[in-house]
Amino acid sequence: MSDQNSGLLLQDVCILLGGKPLVHVNADVRPGDILTIMGPSGCGKSTLLSYIGGFLDRAFDGRGAIQLNGLAIDTLPAEKRHVGILFQDPLLFPHMSVGQNLLFAVPPSQKGVAHRKQLAETALEEVGMAGMFDRDPATLSGGQKARIALMRVLLSEPKALLLDEPFSKLDADRRAQLRETVFALAKSRNLPVLLVTHDSDDAKAAGGAVISPLEGMKGS
Numbered sequence: 660m661s662d663q664n665s666g667l668l669l670q671d672v673c674i675l676l677g678g679k680p681l682v683h684v685n686a687d688v689r690p691g692d693i694l695t696i697m698g699p700s701g702c703g704k705s706t707l708l709s710y711i712g713g714f715l716d717r718a719f720d721g722r723g724a725i726q727l728n729g730l731a732i733d734t735l736p737a738e739k740r741h742v743g744i745l746f747q748d749p750l751l752f753p754h755m756s757v758g759q760n761l762l763f764a765v766p767p768s769q770k771g772v773a774h775r776k777q778l779a780e781t782a783l784e785e786v787g788m789a790g791m792f793d794r795d796p797a798t799l800s801g802g803q804k805a806r807i808a809l810m811r812v813l814l815s816e817p818k819a820l821l822l823d824e825p826f827s828k829l830d831a832d833r834r835a836q837l838r839e840t841v842f843a844l845a846k847s848r849n850l851p852v853l854l855v856t857h858d859s860d861d862a863k864a865a866g867g868a869v870i871s872p873l874e875g876m877k878g879s
Contacts, residue, residue, distance in 0.1 A: 664729030666690050667711075667819045667851040671875060672723030674706050674715075681719075682707045683875035688819070688851035693842060693867035695854045702872050704855035708821045711853070712744050713737030727818055743817030745825040745841070749808035751796040757783070757807055758792030764815040782810040786840060802833040809841055813848065820845050822854040826861060838864045 666689040674682040681703030688694045696704055710721035714737050725733040732740045751760050761779035769775055776792075783789050786806040796804060805825065812820070822841065826834045842865060845852045854865050862869045 664726075666692070666728070667853065668724075668726040669711070670724040670726070672707070672710065672725065673721070673875070674703050674710055675720040675722070676703075676718065678720075680873070680876070682872040684723075684870070684872065685875045686853075686870065688853055690849040690851050691846050693845070693852040693854055693865040695856060695862040695865050695867060695869045696872055696874075697856055697859070697862050697869050698872045699857055704857075704872055705823050707872065708744060708823050708853070708855060711740075711821060712742050713740050741816070741818040742821060743812040743815055743819070744821040744823060745809055745812055746823045747825060747827050749796075749804040751804055751807060751811075753796060755796070756792065757788075757794045757796055757799070760796065760807060761811055761814055764811045766816055778814060782814055785844065786810055800833075801829055802837060805829065805833075805837050806840065809837075809844070813844060817850065820850045820852045822852060822856075824856050824858075824861075827856075827858070834860075835864070842866075 666687060669684050669686045672684045673680055684696065684707065686694055698704055706715065706719055709715045711725055713735065715721045724731060727741065755763065758779050761782055762775055765775050765778055769778060780792060783791055788803060788806060826837055829837060838861065854861065856862060
């Protein structure tokens with residue numbers, strides 16, 4: 660059972676560019692829930708995720724409090740926030756095999772070469788890619804690359820998952836399959852999930868609440 664401090668809490672989070680607010684959000688995303696922020700391209704949705712993740716471009720001004728499982732993370736460096744993010748592009752390392760890409764994300768707390776490799780092998784099995792540890796990422800389809808990117812994020816043991824339109828570059832069938840996989844694996848790990856998208860089908864598939872990037876300005 661989740662306590663009242665668990666999940667991802669955004670309090671008056673505002674992203675500004677040249678003093679103009681692009682995004683203003685108040686949100687409480689509980690473990691296992693998916694909150695969708697839906698708006699047109701260029702409205703600042705991805706910038707919001709950058710602020711939450713701790714790598715906001717200096718051209719923008721980010722304000723507001725971010726808590727994850729009761730801990731204030733908005734002043735922490737990105738590597739200490741324990742927030743995983745899945746981008747539009749898989750961003751796999753081309754000089755590494757599929758398995759090496761996965762191993763890169765396994766935390767140092769997971770000791771032993773054999774144990775770490777088993778974690779990667781199990782991750783491959785979870786997404787129907789058993790036996791592909793030694794494959795070159797260049798030989799994978801777009802959907803396969805996206806699944807490896809997902810498992811690499813999950814192997815890093817995040818406490819929240821941010822989705823930056825990760826389905827947008829896939830065809831309709833692969834898009835539906837990946838959505839189902841991402842949402843199911845996030846729920847199985849009881850992660851709070853924040854999805855940004857401009858696609859109503861993504862929001863519908865997520866099944867949770869849907870807000871606009873300027874939701875927090877309503878009534879202000």
